[in-house]
Amino acid sequence: MTLLEFARGPAIHWALIILVAGTIWRLLGVLVLTRGGDLSRPRDAFGNYKGYRTVFSRAWPSSEFNVATRYQTIVAYLFHFATLIVVVGIxxxxxxIQSLTGASWPALPNAAGVAIGIVALVSLLALILRRLTNPSIYCSNLGDYITWILVAAPLITGLMAFAHLGPRYETMLAIHILTVALMFIWFPFSKLMHSIWFVFSRAQSGLTYAHKGVQI
Amino acid sequence: MTRQSTLGALLRSQGVSRRAFLKFCTTTASVMALPAALIPVMADALEQAQRQSVIWLSFQECTGCTEALTRSHAPTLEGLIFDFISLDYHHTLQAASGRAAEAAREEAMREHAGKYLLLVDGSIPTVKAYSTIAGISNLDMLRNSAVNAAALIAVGTCAAYGGLPMAAPNPTSAVPVSDLITDKPIINVPGCPPLPLAITGVIAHYLTLGTLPALDALGRPLAFFGENIHDRCYRRPFYDRGLFAETFDDVGARKGWCLYKLGCKGPVAYNACAHVKWNQGVSFPIQSGHGCIGCSEPGFWDSAGIYESIADGQFGTGPKLASAAVVGAVAGAGAALLARGKKEKKAAAHAANE
Structure with a gap:
C-alpha cells in the first residue's frame, strides 16, 4: 500500500468516522443535558428575540471595542472566510465531497484558490503572532497551539501540493490528506468545535442576558 | 532478423541516412538528459556497436509490450535498433519452437555468460503450475536465466510491478521481477505498454556507455519517468483555469478541456507520453480525449477506478459513516442522560436531607 493509498483509504475513512461519531457525541452530550427552562420573564418586551439575535450580533465587537479589537477582528474574518472558501471552493x-455525498457545485479557478489559500495562511500566521506576543490577553494552553498547528498544516501542505513544491506530488497529496485526517480526529475534542458551538453558546448567553436585563 | 555485424552497417543497409541517425542520437541523448558532447560519442558507439545478446522472457503478459515495440510505425530507428540486438530468445518472435527454442536460450546464456541482457515481460506466478514454457515454470526460468545476466530490464508494468496478473485477488500469486531477483541490477520500464523509445533508450544507453541509466525510487529510468504527465500536459492551462470536461460528450470534452474530473491520473503518473507521445509523436491518450490511467505506476489496477478522480476517497462511504453517527448519538445521549440521572438523584438526596 502506498502512502497515497493509505491516506485516501483507511486514514481519511477512520478520521471521518471519528469526526462524525465524536461531533455527534459532543453535541448530544451537552444538548441532551438540558439546563431546564428559565422561568423568569425577559426584562424587555423583545427579550427572547434579542437573545437569539446575539447569534449574529456577536459576530462583530461592541462599538466600544471597535478600535481595541480591530486587528483581531479583521484578521480573524479574513482567516475564517478564506478558509471556508478554500475548503468548499477548490x-x-x-x-x-461529491464522492462522499453526491453533491457538487462549480469550483473556483485554481489561481483564485491559491490566492485565497495564501490569505488564509498569512492571516493564520498573523493570528499566532498576536497570540504569542500578547500572552496575557489569550491565556493560551497547549490545546490552542495544537489546534493552530493542525489547522495550519493542511493549508501549508495543500498549497505545497498544488505548487508541486517539496516531495513529489502524490507524496505531498498524501501528506495533505493525512494532515486533514489528523485535524478531523482532533476536531470534536478541541476548540475547533466552536464552529458548531458558537450558535448554541451565543444563543444561550443572549437569552440569559435578556432575562437578566443586561444590555445586549 | 538481420545479420549485419554493426548497427551502422545495418542502418546503412536499410537506407537510413547519417542525418536521420544523428537526429535519433540527438533526440535520445536529450531525452535521456545526457550532455550534448555525448551525442557524437553515442553516434560512434552505436555505429560501432556489436550485436548485444538479449534474452527476452515472456511470462504472464499479453504481448502488448512486444507489439508496441515491433508494430510501432515501421520502419523506425527504434524498431531497427530492436532488430539489431541479437534477440537470441523471444518465444513470440523467434522462428524456432519447442526444444530448439530452449536450446537457443541455453546456448546464448552459455556463450554470453555475464554479458547478456535479460528482458522480462509479464509477471511471475509463484505457484509454479500456473505458467510454464517448455515444461519449465516461469519462476525457475527467470531464476535460472538471471544467474549470468549482466542486467535485467523489466519491460511493462506486469514485469515491473505485477500489473494486471497481480491485481486483487491475484489468483496466481504473481509477483514482479524485483521481488524474485535481488542480486542483479534491474531497470523497470513500466507502462501498459511502455513507450518504445523508453525500451530502446535504455538499450541504446547500455550499448553506448556500457552502464545503466539513472533510476528513480521505483527503479524507472529518470529520463523517461522523471516527469509528471500533468506537468507536461497540453491541457494543463484548462486545469488551472478551472475548465473541466464533466462527461465524455459535453462541451468541455469537445473543446479539449482538462479531464481531471473524469478520472485522469496525470497528476500522479510519471511517464514521457505527454512529450514523447505515441505513433511517431502523433498523439497520446489525453490528446485523444481519454484521461491518463496511470499505467506506469505500481498497483494501478487496484489503487482507484479508472474514472474516479484522484481526489476521491478510496473507501466505501455510507454504512460505516452512518453507523459512526449512530454510535456518536448513542454515546452522547447516553452520557448526557447518565449525567442528568446523577444530577436528579443528587437533588433528590439533597432535598431529603433538608
Whole structure:
C-alpha cells in the first residue's frame, strides 16, 4: 500500500468516522443535558428575540471595542472566510465531497484558490503572532497551539501540493490528506468545535442576558 | 532478423541516412538528459556497436509490450535498433519452437555468460503450475536465466510491478521481477505498454556507455519517468483555469478541456507520453480525449477506478459513516442522560436531607 493509498483509504475513512461519531457525541452530550427552562420573564418586551439575535450580533465587537479589537477582528474574518472558501471552493475538495455525498457545485479557478489559500495562511500566521506576543490577553494552553498547528498544516501542505513544491506530488497529496485526517480526529475534542458551538453558546448567553436585563 | 555485424552497417543497409541517425542520437541523448558532447560519442558507439545478446522472457503478459515495440510505425530507428540486438530468445518472435527454442536460450546464456541482457515481460506466478514454457515454470526460468545476466530490464508494468496478473485477488500469486531477483541490477520500464523509445533508450544507453541509466525510487529510468504527465500536459492551462470536461460528450470534452474530473491520473503518473507521445509523436491518450490511467505506476489496477478522480476517497462511504453517527448519538445521549440521572438523584438526596 502506498502512502497515497493509505491516506485516501483507511486514514481519511477512520478520521471521518471519528469526526462524525465524536461531533455527534459532543453535541448530544451537552444538548441532551438540558439546563431546564428559565422561568423568569425577559426584562424587555423583545427579550427572547434579542437573545437569539446575539447569534449574529456577536459576530462583530461592541462599538466600544471597535478600535481595541480591530486587528483581531479583521484578521480573524479574513482567516475564517478564506478558509471556508478554500475548503468548499477548490476542484479537488469538491470532487472529494461529491464522492462522499453526491453533491457538487462549480469550483473556483485554481489561481483564485491559491490566492485565497495564501490569505488564509498569512492571516493564520498573523493570528499566532498576536497570540504569542500578547500572552496575557489569550491565556493560551497547549490545546490552542495544537489546534493552530493542525489547522495550519493542511493549508501549508495543500498549497505545497498544488505548487508541486517539496516531495513529489502524490507524496505531498498524501501528506495533505493525512494532515486533514489528523485535524478531523482532533476536531470534536478541541476548540475547533466552536464552529458548531458558537450558535448554541451565543444563543444561550443572549437569552440569559435578556432575562437578566443586561444590555445586549 | 538481420545479420549485419554493426548497427551502422545495418542502418546503412536499410537506407537510413547519417542525418536521420544523428537526429535519433540527438533526440535520445536529450531525452535521456545526457550532455550534448555525448551525442557524437553515442553516434560512434552505436555505429560501432556489436550485436548485444538479449534474452527476452515472456511470462504472464499479453504481448502488448512486444507489439508496441515491433508494430510501432515501421520502419523506425527504434524498431531497427530492436532488430539489431541479437534477440537470441523471444518465444513470440523467434522462428524456432519447442526444444530448439530452449536450446537457443541455453546456448546464448552459455556463450554470453555475464554479458547478456535479460528482458522480462509479464509477471511471475509463484505457484509454479500456473505458467510454464517448455515444461519449465516461469519462476525457475527467470531464476535460472538471471544467474549470468549482466542486467535485467523489466519491460511493462506486469514485469515491473505485477500489473494486471497481480491485481486483487491475484489468483496466481504473481509477483514482479524485483521481488524474485535481488542480486542483479534491474531497470523497470513500466507502462501498459511502455513507450518504445523508453525500451530502446535504455538499450541504446547500455550499448553506448556500457552502464545503466539513472533510476528513480521505483527503479524507472529518470529520463523517461522523471516527469509528471500533468506537468507536461497540453491541457494543463484548462486545469488551472478551472475548465473541466464533466462527461465524455459535453462541451468541455469537445473543446479539449482538462479531464481531471473524469478520472485522469496525470497528476500522479510519471511517464514521457505527454512529450514523447505515441505513433511517431502523433498523439497520446489525453490528446485523444481519454484521461491518463496511470499505467506506469505500481498497483494501478487496484489503487482507484479508472474514472474516479484522484481526489476521491478510496473507501466505501455510507454504512460505516452512518453507523459512526449512530454510535456518536448513542454515546452522547447516553452520557448526557447518565449525567442528568446523577444530577436528579443528587437533588433528590439533597432535598431529603433538608
Amino acid at each position: 476542484t479537488a475538495h469538491i470532487e472529494f
